[in-house]
Amino acid sequence: MSNKNKTYNRKKVVTLFFFCAITFVLLTVRLVDLMIFQSAYYTDKAEDLHERERSIKAARGRILDRNGVVLADNKTVCTISVIHSQLEDKEEVISFLCEKLELSEEFVRKRVEKYSSMERIRSNVPKELGDEIREADLPGVKVDEDYKRYYPYDALASKVLGFTGGDNQGIIGLEVIYDEYLSGEEGTILTLTDAAGIEIEAASEHRREPVPGNDLVLSLDYNIQSYATQLAKQVMATKEADRVSLIVMNPKNGEIMAMVDVPEFNLNEPYTLTPEYEALRAREEARKQAAKERQAAKNGEETGVPEEEKKSEEELKQEKLNGMWRNGCINDTYEPGSTFKVITAAAALETNSVTLADTFSCPGFIIVDDRKIRCHKVGGHGAEDFTKGICNSCNPVFVTLGLRVGADRYYDCLKQFGLLERTGVDLPGEAGTIMHKKDAIGNVELATMSFGQSFQITPLQLATTVSSLVNGGKRVTPHLAVRAVDELGNQAESFEKEAGRQIVSTETSETLQMLLEKVVSEGGGSKAQIEGYSIGGKTATSQTLPRGSGRYIASFVGFSPADDPEVLALVVIHSPQGTYYGGQIAAPVIRQLFENVLPYLEK
Numbered sequence: 001m002s003n004k005n006k007t008y009n010r011k012k013v014v015t016l017f018f019f020c021a022i023t024f025v026l027l028t029v030r031l032v033d034l035m036i037f038q039s040a041y042y043t044d045k046a047e048d049l050h051e052r053e054r055s056i057k058a059a060r061g062r063i064l065d066r067n068g069v070v071l072a073d074n075k076t077v078c079t080i081s082v083i084h085s086q087l088e089d090k091e092e093v094i095s096f097l098c099e100k101l102e103l104s105e106e107f108v109r110k111r112v113e114k115y116s117s118m119e120r121i122r123s124n125v126p127k128e129l130g131d132e133i134r135e136a137d138l139p140g141v142k143v144d145e146d147y148k149r150y151y152p153y154d155a156l157a158s159k160v161l162g163f164t165g166g167d168n169q170g171i172i173g174l175e176v177i178y179d180e181y182l183s184g185e186e187g188t189i190l191t192l193t194d195a196a197g198i199e200i201e202a203a204s205e206h207r208r209e210p211v212p213g214n215d216l217v218l219s220l221d222y223n224i225q226s227y228a229t230q231l232a233k234q235v236m237a238t239k240e241a242d243r244v245s246l247i248v249m250n251p252k253n254g255e256i257m258a259m260v261d262v263p264e265f266n267l268n269e270p271y272t273l274t275p276e277y278e279a280l281r282a283r284e285e286a287r288k289q290a291a292k293e294r295q296a297a298k299n300g301e302e303t304g305v306p307e308e309e310k311k312s313e314e315e316l317k318q319e320k321l322n323g324m325w326r327n328g329c330i331n332d333t334y335e336p337g338s339t340f341k342v343i344t345a346a347a348a349l350e351t352n353s354v355t356l357a358d359t360f361s362c363p364g365f366i367i368v369d370d371r372k373i374r375c376h377k378v379g380g381h382g383a384e385d386f387t388k389g390i391c392n393s394c395n396p397v398f399v400t401l402g403l404r405v406g407a408d409r410y411y412d413c414l415k416q417f418g419l420l421e422r423t424g425v426d427l428p429g430e431a432g433t434i435m436h437k438k439d440a441i442g443n444v445e446l447a448t449m450s451f452g453q454s455f456q457i458t459p460l461q462l463a464t465t466v467s468s469l470v471n472g473g474k475r476v477t478p479h480l481a482v483r484a485v486d487e488l489g490n491q492a493e494s495f496e497k498e499a500g501r502q503i504v505s506t507e508t509s510e511t512l513q514m515l516l517e518k519v520v521s522e523g524g525g526s527k528a529q530i531e532g533y534s535i536g537g538k539t540a541t542s543q544t545l546p547r548g549s550g551r552y553i554a555s556f557v558g559f560s561p562a563d564d565p566e567v568l569a570l571v572v573i574h575s576p577q578g579t580y581y582g583g584q585i586a587a588p589v590i591r592q593l594f595e596n597v598l599p600y601l602e603k
Contacts (some may be wrong), residue, residue: 057146058184060168061213063161063175066257066482069222072161072175072267074147078130080121082112087140097121097141100133123166124148149175151267157225158264159327160427160480171270172325174216174480177426181484181493184213214484214492219255224248227596228258232571235589236262239576242280245329245459246589248597251467251559251568254476254497256425259460261328270325273317277324287549330423330430333456334572337542338393338582339557340452340462344401345390345515346469347413349508353404356511358386366396368447373399376541390515391523393539395451402450407441410449417503418475419457423464425478426495433457452542459555463570466557470516470536470565473509474499510563517562520587527587528558530594533603536562537590539582544575551575556586560594566603569593 063072080101087093090112097108101122111119123146125133134143149164162173169183170176187210232244248258263276311319326332348354364380366373375381375395381388389397402410414420414435422430434456436445448454460478468475481495516536519525525537537558544551554576559568571589579585597603 056144056187056189056207056210057168058186058210059147059212060149060164060184061182061215061484063182063216063218065218065220065222065225067221068217070152071157071218071220071222073150073152075150076127077123077146077148078125078127078133079123079144079146080125080130080133081118081142081144082121083118083140083142084112084115085140087112089138093138093141096136096138097133100129101125118142153222153226154266154268155264156222156229157220157259158267158270159261159325159329160220160259161267163267163270173327173427174218176428178216178481178484182213182216185211187211212487214486216484217482218480219250219257219482220259220480221257223600224597225258225260228260228593229262229264231589231593232260232262235571235573235576235585239573239578239585241573241577242283242575243328244574245572246569246593247329247459247463248567248569248593249463249467249478251471251476251565253499254464254467254478255482256478256480257567259327259329259480261326263324265324271321273320273324277320281320281323291546327427327429328572328574329459330425330427331458333431333434333458334553334574335453335456335542335545336462337452337540337553337555339466339538339540339555339570341390341393341398341450342466342469342512342516342538342557343414343417343419344398344405344410344450346417346504346508346512347405347410348401349511350413350504351405351409354386354401356386360384360386360389360394360397360400362389362392362394362396366399366447368399368403369443371444371447373447387515387518390538391519393519393524398450399447402446403443407443407446408438410446411438411441417465418468419461419465423458423461423478425460426481430460431458433461452540459570459572463557463568466538466559466570467565467568468503470509470513470559470568471499472506473502473504475501475503513563513565516559520558520562524583525556525558525587527583528556528591528594530560530591530598533560533594533598534562535560535591535594536565537587539587541580541582552580554580554582554584554586556582556590558587558590558594560598560603567594567597567601569597 059074062070064070080097082093094105094108094112097103098105103122108121111121130143133141147168149168151161160173162175163171164175165171170179175182188208190206228246228248232246235241236244244262246258246260247256249256263274263280265274265277266272361383362375362381364375364378373395376393381392381394384392384394384397419433420435422432436455445454464476464478476499477497479495479497483491483495484493486492513536516538517534520528520535520537524539528535528537535558537556540555542553544553552575554573555571557570559565569590571586573586576585
């Protein structure tokens, strides 16, 4: 071999030696780094690979009425799961779970044979059954305790309380609005397993205990809510009405003591349609179809397929459920009719457009531009002063007041009173007022608005605005939650609402108190009188839209004591059969309510 080749080979050997040496040094440095400097990190990672985490559900906070009555509670239930790697006899497990849980073999087998760290078989299993399954001690079958929401009074305040879903999170009502306070924090169980996923018996469990949710204390009163519900159901049955809404609140601070909207539903079975709602839905659909047929006949067209037949069974079921869950007190609007004359009177007094000494003449109608607007008394009320005008609920008097105030000032008053904003109630889905735009209010629109027609508001908006006008003139925010308290009873959060801005003078408020007391003692609200108590209020009879349907809405808003209101109530009766006048069928409901509520509250 030539010297040149020997030199070349020597260089290759040296290069290879240095390369190997450098590689060895780098590997050694890396090994030292892994074994010494990063050993803790990789030990934790190794443990993570052999730890199985299971969650521990937190108890959801209870919902209590103002006196501590539990309206929403928890029941202990169990969740049954399987861990595939720990199963020894799959057929035994499948047979056992099918029998105990009353599930199909196909359903259980699919989950037992699935390769996963943990597969849930069934939730909300009664605790007694869960304990029985745990005692069988089948390898790979896990029983974890959980909580299921439970409502002791079934349908009571269903549209206010709301309910929770399978994950125990709020779906509607207060349950969803205050979910962050009620839900609590889940805990965990960490179990060590070997490489095959089998639990190591000698290893201890690591637990992080759950933190229960806060209890929510309401202004709602169980006794008042129960009695209001009873009254609403009674009037709905006797008058064959579609729906009845009834609100009871403290006009000084906006606290809601009762909110009823029947028919309601069973909170423990919220996905089961009630017979009452099914009947209401059928009536509504029949009316819609009949209206379509009339219109089609008028236009010489074919009626077409009913809307319900165009929807899938699943879509139709969900639509019905959404309808059953709707709270008509806040989610739906209506024409308030003559109860709105309280607002018109307030606007006229506040703008100095009327005095108690002013006189009016009612021949049974009033002409506005090219429109003849009739009074409910065909022959008219003749000469009357302002006090008599409100006692008589005379349309020509209030049309005159509206025109005196004028469109711009009237609209500004509505804004000042808070009617053009939502009330801010702590419930989801509150509807806003449907009102004419300011520049679209002509004389005719102003005239109809002045006695409660041609626009729509929610029942709660009316109750809140009247409360604010007669409580001394301060706008209140209606609310149900008062405070959240922890498991030791310590206050975690306050939800109290102070009265807000002054919307009318105290003089205007006191005048309204006096006028509305006379409506009950001398006028159309006489059926709300209670011996020994001073009651103020206003009746209303309005039409259900579209007009000409032959259906009406009877309502009455009342408060007591008349000169210093502490309780206000509004009842709205939709589509009553037979007599439908508010003074005849709605005022007596508030009388019956107050006959029980006022002594109970020691007013």
